[in-house]
Amino acid sequence: MTMQERIAKNKMSLIELAEYLQNVSEACKIHGVSRQHFYDIKKAYEEEGLEGLKDKTRRKPCLKNRVVPEIEEAVMRIAYEKPAYGQLRASNELRKQGVLVSAGGVRSIWQRHEIETFEKRL
Known part of the structure; x- marks a missing residue:
């Protein structure tokens, strides 16, 4: 029970x-x-x-996917194409391609997919 x-x-x-x-x-x-x-x-x-x-939660829902799938896909693509790039450089490269995402946003996406370190992106 x-x-x-x-x-x-x-x-x-x-x-x-x-x-x-x-x-x-x-x-x-x-x-x-x-x-x-x-x-x-x-x-x-x-x-x-x-x-x-039953007790109901009053907690606000934690939305795991806060960025649109296209941006997340672009972040994942650059992470695997250029694993040596850090969060800031990946963010800047994506900005040049027209994808607006902050360095913190890149970090959050990497954490969600468990590729936050260089070794994991290889």
Whole structure:
């Protein structure tokens, strides 16, 4: 049983206890939660079912591909054609070809493809 499933099961037991006791305040005291939290849980359960009881992340999604595929392809091409080039020189060479990407962008792409060192680009 995963942590998310345990959390959902615990919240479900609170709802079931409140129904069994016919007293929300008493069920909340036993579980050690506020009545407002109980009603938030109940609303989530009524709207989404068991999925609504699982904790949701508030974290912003981390987008791995922040550059367009054409730029990434150009960076990878120059990395293998000229493995001795560093981030700055690769960025400058790409700029001459009309591909605008910073040295940091080159580094990020290389890290994503695990070719950040000269030896790995050979």
